Amino acid sequence: MGNTWGVLQHDRFALAGVCLYALFIAVAMAAPLLSSFDPQQTIMQGDQLMSNQPPGGTFLLGTTNVGRDIFTQLVYGARPALTVGFVAAFFVALIGTVVGIVAGFYGGWVDAVLMRLADVAFGIPFLPLVIVLVAFLGPSLWNIVLTMALLLWKDTARVVRAQVLTLRERGFVEAARVLGSSPRRLMLVHIAPNVLPIALLYGSLAVGWAILTEAAVSFLGFGDPMRISWGYMLQDAYISQALSSGQYNWFVPPGICIMLVVMAGYFISRGYEELLFPRLRRQ
Amino acid sequence: MARPSTLEAPGAAPAGAAGPLVVTEAVQKYFPLRRGLFGRRAPGEYLRGVDGVSVAIPRGSSLGIAGESGCGKTTLARLLLRLLTPTAGRILFDDVDLSTLAGPALLAFRRQAQLMLQNPYEAVNPRFTIGRALMEPLIIHGIGTRADRLDRVVAALGQVHLHPPEAFLDKFPHQLSGGQLQRVGLARALMVDPIFLVADEPVSMLDVSVRAGVLNLMRTISRARRLTTVYISHDLSLVRYVCDTTMIMYLGSVAEVGPTDAVLTRPKHPYTQLLLAAAPVPDPTRPTPDIAAPEHVPTPIGPAVGCPFTDRCPHVMPICRTTTPPLTVVGPKQRAACHLYGPAH
Amino acid sequence: MGLLTLEDLRVEYRTARGVSAAVDGVTLEIQEGEVLGLVGESGCGKTTLGRAIIRVLPRNGRIAGGRMVFGGVDLAALSEVEMRPYRWREIAMVPQAAMDSLDPVYRLGDQFAEVLTITGGLTRAAARARAGDLCDLVGLDRHRLAGYPHELSGGMKQRAAIALALALKPRLLVADEPVTALDVVVQHHILRRLRDLKETLSLSVLLITHDISVIAQTCDRMAVMYAGKIVEVGPTRDVFARARHPYMMGLQNSFPNLVHPQETLIPVEGVPPDLLNPPPGCRFAPRCPFAVEPCLVESPPLRELEPGRWAACHRAEEAETLRGQAQEAQRWRVPAL
Numbered sequence: 001m002g003n004t005w006g007v008l009q010h011d012r013f014a015l016a017g018v019c020l021y022a023l024f025i026a027v028a029m030a031a032p033l034l035s036s037f038d039p040q041q042t043i044m045q046g047d048q049l050m051s052n053q054p055p056g057g058t059f060l061l062g063t064t065n066v067g068r069d070i071f072t073q074l075v076y077g078a079r080p081a082l083t084v085g086f087v088a089a090f091f092v093a094l095i096g097t098v099v100g101i102v103a104g105f106y107g108g109w110v111d112a113v114l115m116r117l118a119d120v121a122f123g124i125p126f127l128p129l130v131i132v133l134v135a136f137l138g139p140s141l142w143n144i145v146l147t148m149a150l151l152l153w154k155d156t157a158r159v160v161r162a163q164v165l166t167l168r169e170r171g172f173v174e175a176a177r178v179l180g181s182s183p184r185r186l187m188l189v190h191i192a193p194n195v196l197p198i199a200l201l202y203g204s205l206a207v208g209w210a211i212l213t214e215a216a217v218s219f220l221g222f223g224d225p226m227r228i229s230w231g232y233m234l235q236d237a238y239i240s241q242a243l244s245s246g247q248y249n250w251f252v253p254p255g256i257c258i259m260l261v262v263m264a265g266y267f268i269s270r271g272y273e274e275l276l277f278p279r280l281r282r283q
Numbered sequence: 284m285a286r287p288s289t290l291e292a293p294g295a296a297p298a299g300a301a302g303p304l305v306v307t308e309a310v311q312k313y314f315p316l317r318r319g320l321f322g323r324r325a326p327g328e329y330l331r332g333v334d335g336v337s338v339a340i341p342r343g344s345s346l347g348i349a350g351e352s353g354c355g356k357t358t359l360a361r362l363l364l365r366l367l368t369p370t371a372g373r374i375l376f377d378d379v380d381l382s383t384l385a386g387p388a389l390l391a392f393r394r395q396a397q398l399m400l401q402n403p404y405e406a407v408n409p410r411f412t413i414g415r416a417l418m419e420p421l422i423i424h425g426i427g428t429r430a431d432r433l434d435r436v437v438a439a440l441g442q443v444h445l446h447p448p449e450a451f452l453d454k455f456p457h458q459l460s461g462g463q464l465q466r467v468g469l470a471r472a473l474m475v476d477p478i479f480l481v482a483d484e485p486v487s488m489l490d491v492s493v494r495a496g497v498l499n500l501m502r503t504i505s506r507a508r509r510l511t512t513v514y515i516s517h518d519l520s521l522v523r524y525v526c527d528t529t530m531i532m533y534l535g536s537v538a539e540v541g542p543t544d545a546v547l548t549r550p551k552h553p554y555t556q557l558l559l560a561a562a563p564v565p566d567p568t569r570p571t572p573d574i575a576a577p578e579h580v581p582t583p584i585g586p587a588v589g590c591p592f593t594d595r596c597p598h599v600m601p602i603c604r605t606t607t608p609p610l611t612v613v614g615p616k617q618r619a620a621c622h623l624y625g626p627a628h
Numbered sequence: 629m630g631l632l633t634l635e636d637l638r639v640e641y642r643t644a645r646g647v648s649a650a651v652d653g654v655t656l657e658i659q660e661g662e663v664l665g666l667v668g669e670s671g672c673g674k675t676t677l678g679r680a681i682i683r684v685l686p687r688n689g690r691i692a693g694g695r696m697v698f699g700g701v702d703l704a705a706l707s708e709v710e711m712r713p714y715r716w717r718e719i720a721m722v723p724q725a726a727m728d729s730l731d732p733v734y735r736l737g738d739q740f741a742e743v744l745t746i747t748g749g750l751t752r753a754a755a756r757a758r759a760g761d762l763c764d765l766v767g768l769d770r771h772r773l774a775g776y777p778h779e780l781s782g783g784m785k786q787r788a789a790i791a792l793a794l795a796l797k798p799r800l801l802v803a804d805e806p807v808t809a810l811d812v813v814v815q816h817h818i819l820r821r822l823r824d825l826k827e828t829l830s831l832s833v834l835l836i837t838h839d840i841s842v843i844a845q846t847c848d849r850m851a852v853m854y855a856g857k858i859v860e861v862g863p864t865r866d867v868f869a870r871a872r873h874p875y876m877m878g879l880q881n882s883f884p885n886l887v888h889p890q891e892t893l894i895p896v897e898g899v900p901p902d903l904l905n906p907p908p909g910c911r912f913a914p915r916c917p918f919a920v921e922p923c924l925v926e927s928p929p930l931r932e933l934e935p936g937r938w939a940a941c942h943r944a945e946e947a948e949t950l951r952g953q954a955q956e957a958q959r960w961r962v963p964a965l
Contacts, residue, residue: 171405175471178364179420180393193410351811352782460899490669491838495882496895517811520886524893547886561816563841565883567864571820571845578783578814 014271020264024257028078035072039228042067055249062249065240073228074253080141080229081211081261084148088210091149093203096156101195103157104164105187115161118154126151126213127220134222141224144217148210156202163195201272208265215258230254302378303339304479304511305363310372311335312358316584331583332358334535334591335372337610340528342478345505345512347526347543349519349558353580355535356515360481363513364396365389376479394424397472401484403464406471407456413440413467414452420474439470443500462493469501473508480505481513486521498525519562523547531555534583534591537610541617552619553596590622598623630657630697631832632681632719632800637694637704639673639680648903649692650676652856655930658800663826663833665847665864667840667879671900673856674836675724678802680704681834682721683711698800716747720793721802725809727785730777736788737773743795762791765829767821783814790822794829804836819846840883844868849936852876855900855911858930861938872939872947874916877954894957910942917959918943918950 027034037043043050043063055062061070103114130147137143167173168191176190217223218231219238237243237251314330333355340346348356361367362374365381374381376392384392400406407416417436421427427435440448443466456464465485472480482501486494502525505512516522522529523543530540531554539552550556560572576595583591590596590603602622610618611625639651650673658664668674679685681696683703696703703714723729731739737759744755763770766787777785786806793801803822807815823846825831835847843850843864850867852860852875860873871877878896898915901907910928913919922942930940943950953959 171400171402172408174366175398175400175406175468176408176419177366178393178396178398179471179475180390180423181419185423190408194408351813491840492669492878492882492896494895495884495893496897498884499893499895518884519812520884520889523886523889524884558812559886561812562886563812563815563819563839563845564887565841565844565868565880565885566887567844567868569844569887571816574813574816576813578811578817579781580811 011271011274013267014274017264017267017271020260021268024078024082024261024264027075028082031075031079034075035069037069037072039068039073039076041069041072043069052245052247061253062247064236064250065242070233070250070253073233074230074257077228077230077233077254077257080224080227081214081258084141084145084214084229085207085211085261085265088145088148088152088214089203089206091145092152092206092210093156093199095149096153096202097160097192097195097199099153099157100160100199101164101187101191104161105168105183105191111161114157118157121151121154124151127217130217130222139222139224141214141227144214144223148213152206152209156199156206159202160195160199163198164191167191167194197272201269204265204269204272208262208269211258211261211265230258301342304342304377305340306375307336307338307359307363308373308375309335309337310359310362310369310374312355312362312367313370329584331355331535331585331587333362333369334583334587336532336535336537337372338530338537338540340511340513342511343509344528345514345526346528346530347514347516347522348530348532349516349522350532350538351517351558351580353534353582354532356532357483358535359532360398360483360513360515364398364481365392390424394475395477396479396481397475397477399465399468399472399480399482399485402488403461403468404456404488406464406468409456412453412455413459416456416467417471417474420471424475426475435474439474440467442473442504443467443470444496445470460493461489462497465489465497466500469497469504473504477510479511479513481515483515484517485514487516487518494521501525519547519558520564531558534581534587536587536591536607537620538592539613539617539619539621540610541614545614545617549614549617551613551617551624552592552621553598553623554592555619557595590620631660631699632658632834633695633697634677634681635695635697637677637680637696638692639676639685640690640692641676641686642688642690643904646904649856649906650689650903651680652903652906653694654853654856654858656851656858656861658832658834659849660799660832661826661830662848663823663835663846665843665850666834666836666853667838667843667850668853669838669900671855671903672853673903674853675804677853678721678804678834678836679723681800681802682715682719683708684715684721716743716793716798717796718798719800719802720796720798722786722789722793722804722806724804726789726804726806727777727780727782727809730785730788732777735774735776736780740773740792740795743792748796758795762795765794765825766791767817781814782810783818786810786814786818787821790818794825794831797829798831800832800834802834802836805838806835807842808837808839815842822846840868840879852879855906856903857911857927857940858938859912859940861930862936866937870947871951872933872937872944873912873941874918874950874954875912877951878915878960881954881960892957894955894960897960910940917954 049067050063051065051067053059053063059069059071061074063069099114103111129151130144133143133147173186173190176186214229215231218229219235221235223229223232233254234251242250311334312332314332316328316330336359348359350356358367362369368382414436417439418432421432421435437448440451445451445463445466485501486497489497514522514526526543529543529546531538531546531552533554538554539546539550546555547559550559557574557576560574575597581594587607589605590608593599593603600622608620608622608625610620613619613624634654634656637651637654638649640647640649654677666674680691691704694704703711740759741755744750744758745752750758759773760770763773768784768787768791772780772784780788807818819842822833826833837843847864849862850864851858852873854875860867860876867876871880881894882896884893896915901911907914909924909926913923928940928942930938932938933944
């Protein structure tokens with residue numbers, strides 16, 4: 001873990017990723033400062049609805065067909081993206097790590113049951129489950145996070161479990177057993193910290209995945225209508241036929257933002273991977 | 284079931300003191316082998332790890348367990364420390380059956396019986412500093428107060444000749460050499476003041492010139508603390524240097540056991556003789572003996588029939604194939620499991 | 629006549645922290661038909677030396693100076709293409725942990741066939757016959773060729789690795805720790821076999837190991853290596869009986885002897901120097917009980933003290949006295965300077 005700064009210095013991509021993240025986080029937090037409008041607000045100037053305004057002047061990126069400022073939406077859209085991204089990734093990493101550690105450590109029927117559960121999660125298609133949950137629980141950001149947490153932990157779990165299986169056999173774990181460590185202590189003090197790096201790696205990969213998923217879900221119309229997210233913007237643009245009317249200022253910016261944030265996540269995880277597996281580093 | 288006998292080896296506790304510290308009674312550890320897609324176990328499909336070993340280890344003595352790979356010495360070591368449970372037979376530690384221990388009693392046992400690992404580079408959690416690693420046993424057993432613990436750690440580092448002790452507290456394992464790490468391993472084992480120490484090939488992964496230092500340290504410390512020690516080693520010269528009693532194992536059974544000098548200079552079991560002939564010695568003037576025995580060690584699967592050494596023994600007789608030889612007295616305190624010395628002769 | 633003569637060979641590694649000379653000015657001669665033992669501890673450079681001879685250094689390693697003369701040709705100066713006719717055909721290697729280097733997904737016979745047909749240019753039929761002969765040569769059951777490496781024991785795998793090395797009838801075999809991970813009986817048989825092969829194939833063997841008892845049992849002559857330099861060379865019997873370099877004396881002191889057990893083993897305190905920044909003067913001086921002023925200043929050259937007997941020690945002439953003093957444990961506890 002100590003070499004983080006060194007790797008960042010070497011790996012331009014990871015550095016770029018961190019900067020991008022920082023930028024988007026700053027934008028998300030400073031949204032009210034960057035724009036005086038409300039993202040849902042339909043803007044009137046005098047009597048006239050400012051719809052489909054071209055980019056320029058007050059409306060940096062123009063307006064939508066119902067007169068909402070695109071720039072405002074873009075800037076506020078960072079919030080759900082990042083929220084979903086980080087929260088979902090956190091839960092995915094947490095559940096996956098806990099399951100992986102318990103399954104790998106105990107083995108036997110515990111392992112079998114948990115891994116079969118993972119297989120079930122593997123088998124359930126994501127989007128239909130979102131649709132079902134949305135139908136029952138209503139469209140909400142948190143339902144999307146919930147679905148991701150329910151389904152996406154399996155990859156992390158599998159990888160963590162594999163790591164635990166090797167860790168279990170290592171000398172210092174056996175030494176700890178002989179010293180009198182309880183299983184709980186073994187898992188918390190010896191196994192978990194050594195598994196954490198790879199769990200975090202998969203967690204950081206999950207951020208990008210979560211953001212993409214949220215965008216997709218919103219794009220398909222199952223997103224949270226109360227929150228303007230980039231996916232929502234894309235959907236909005238799509239159903240308002242922005243493509244055919246050539247309103248690039250509407251649908252291109254959110255697409256680029258999604259791409260940038262996801263890319264940033266992958267760059268960071270790539271740099272982190274080099275930290276974990278130094279053999280990947282150039283000599 | 285052979286009854287255990289007490290080996291009064293030199294260096295052991297004086298007669299009249301409590302009996303042997305560790306007694307194994309025909310302890311056996313079989314490992315099931317799984318075959319086929321669904322893991323159906325055919326009867327007789329098991330690996331004989333330890334096959335009926337009965338030995339008594341007097342207090343304060345040092346027992347060397349030697350043999351080739353697969354002889355069961357590592358498995359036996361883990362049975363003695365209750366890292367594995369026997370499939371038959373039992374192990375008594377201070378007259379208490381190990382398999383009955385649970386909860387606080389088990390934790391108490393863990394204070395009394397400790398382990399030194401073979402691989403020094405893997406013995407300490409790579410994320411721990413040396414100081415933290417040495418505090419671990421104190422934390423687990425709730426020994427001492429916080430301030431106290433640091434003092435104990437420093438004292439332990441001094442005991443294993445890691446000077447200056449303070450300098451090692453904040454170092455990480457990857458910053459230490461193999462010899463230093465092995466000393467840390469020893470210090471850690473001693474933190475809880477054990478009375479029983481099992482050392483699994485403690486110097487096999489160290490450089491030659493470093494081994495002597497660690498061995499001398501172990502010898503000094505176990506004598507000073509009157510530790511009962513068990514050394515697992517494939518290297519007979521090491522056993523000769525450190526142990527007062529030697530036990531030679533083959534395919535899970537005891538081939539020969541007795542005072543080290545006797546077993547290694549007047550070996551009675553053909554397998555011991557084979558090991559001694561094959562062991563290289565740092566003396567170019569010693570002629571290399573001819574060894575007729577094939578090198579291939581069979582895998583002990585299924586029930587044992589007769590003497591395990593039959594395939595490789597130069598003195599094999601018909602009885603060897605049918606009857607397992609019992610441990611017979613072949614010298615003062617020396618016993619070998621061989622029909623050559625049985626009642627038939 | 630020297631089969632392979634190393635002249636002031638220097639091999640460097642580029643690391644993140646600088647350049648270290650793992651082999652630093654090694655002069656050594658391997659005769660025809662002899663087993664030369666090269667003994668030293670981890671980090672002394674013996675494996676690097678072995679790999680340099682056959683020119684298979686890792687990417688960050690390179691031969692930085694000196695010559696390796698084999699049959700009149702300096703191997704160090706050859707290009708990769710020019711080296712190919714030598715590698716495996718004239719000089720072959722059994723690398724460390726060779727038994728783990730057998731490809732687990734190919735049958736043994738196929739691995740033999742690959743070497744024999746592609747590098748050796750034999751026909752498939754000839755290769756098959758030769759593979760069988762090689763198995764007999766090393767004492768491996770011919771039937772094993774039809775199976776996979778994981779079906780073999782450690783000893784069998786090692787024999788297979790040796791057979792592969794001997795496939796193209798090299799004149800020099802470099803064996804790096806050939807018996808380290810094996811049980812004593814297997815070890816005995818394989819070392820025996822290596823000595824027999826030396827006779828029957830007129831083969832020279834460079835046996836690299838950390839174990840002086842293996843050297844004692846197997847090698848005609850021996851060389852002791854420390855911190856990148858050769859410190860002693862000579863016939864095995866003489867080096868053991870009359871060591872000239874304190875490090876060799878230290879090794880003998882610290883090696884437990886099964887047949888004549890020592891009362892107390894005397895360890896050599898301290899650690900070898902960091903090759904990134906070797907000390908001026910003799911590299912063993914910090915740990916040497918006999919170091920004097922000149923030892924700290926000038927690195928002793930490898931000198932021929934008697935015909936065939938070399939040592940790199942300023943006090944080599946006093947070896948007889950020093951040998952006696954080397955038996956005193958307290959001398960080794962605190963280095964002289």
